[in-house]
Amino acid sequence: MMEEYSKHRVLEILEKEYRGAATGLVFRNPFELLIATMLSAQTTDRQVNRLTKGLFAKYPTPADLVRLSEEELAGEIRGCGLYRGKAKNIRAAARILMEKYGGEVPADRKALMELPGVGRKTANVVLAGAFGIPALGVDTHVFRVARRLGLAAGRTPLQVEWELTSTIPRNKWAAAHHWLIWHGRKICRARNPLCDGCPLKECCAARAGGPEKVQNQTQQKSDREVQQPWTDRPDR
Numbered sequence: 001m002m003e004e005y006s007k008h009r010v011l012e013i014l015e016k017e018y019r020g021a022a023t024g025l026v027f028r029n030p031f032e033l034l035i036a037t038m039l040s041a042q043t044t045d046r047q048v049n050r051l052t053k054g055l056f057a058k059y060p061t062p063a064d065l066v067r068l069s070e071e072e073l074a075g076e077i078r079g080c081g082l083y084r085g086k087a088k089n090i091r092a093a094a095r096i097l098m099e100k101y102g103g104e105v106p107a108d109r110k111a112l113m114e115l116p117g118v119g120r121k122t123a124n125v126v127l128a129g130a131f132g133i134p135a136l137g138v139d140t141h142v143f144r145v146a147r148r149l150g151l152a153a154g155r156t157p158l159q160v161e162w163e164l165t166s167t168i169p170r171n172k173w174a175a176a177h178h179w180l181i182w183h184g185r186k187i188c189r190a191r192n193p194l195c196d197g198c199p200l201k202e203c204c205a206a207r208a209g210g211p212e213k214v215q216n217q218t219q220q221k222s223d224r225e226v227q228q229p230w231t232d233r234p235d236r
Ligand code: SF4
Pocket: 148, 149, 187, 188, 189, 193, 194, 195, 196, 198, 199, 200, 201, 204, 205, 206, 207, 214
């Protein structure tokens, strides 16, 4: 495992390169971020934003969504992947928000994770993005990039989250989530990472021949394997 000083160097570079990075999802309140994040599995931020613009204009509250049938909601979000399952989960989640929380989104991880279709990653994204509560969501990009860089070695998103939150100062958890996502989208892609132009190439564990090799069959298999724990995983 990488020495602590090297991890700090990696984080320094990530912060410098991706300072100010934020979610690409457009939202105005916790409810909108929750729904947008639920919609984002296997769908790009751009597609989600295109859908939610109309959806939130017509149905701005959980009460509005509950009044739709599952089929009607599925029709509203047909442009995104897995839309039937998402419609079912979103409608059920909206109902619980109405019945248990007076139409508000709870600022509590356990309560969020009890909503259908909401896993730990989505709960963390909502806690950090909508409430400013320190949390670090581990999606497929965060998982892959953190392991390649030697910031974590865990085999599950939860293990990686624990490792990252043990290393990264609490006040930077939310930002680090975005640094790793944007690095994964722009440079350290699952396939064909752009190592030659990577600002982290001098301190990357994978490039140095660490346990997490850069782009080989083992890596690709590993990425597929770890996707399974994310029922709400965005891969964009
Ligand atoms: S050097 Fe390659 S594997 Fe390492 S972080 Fe950069 S792009 Fe990813």
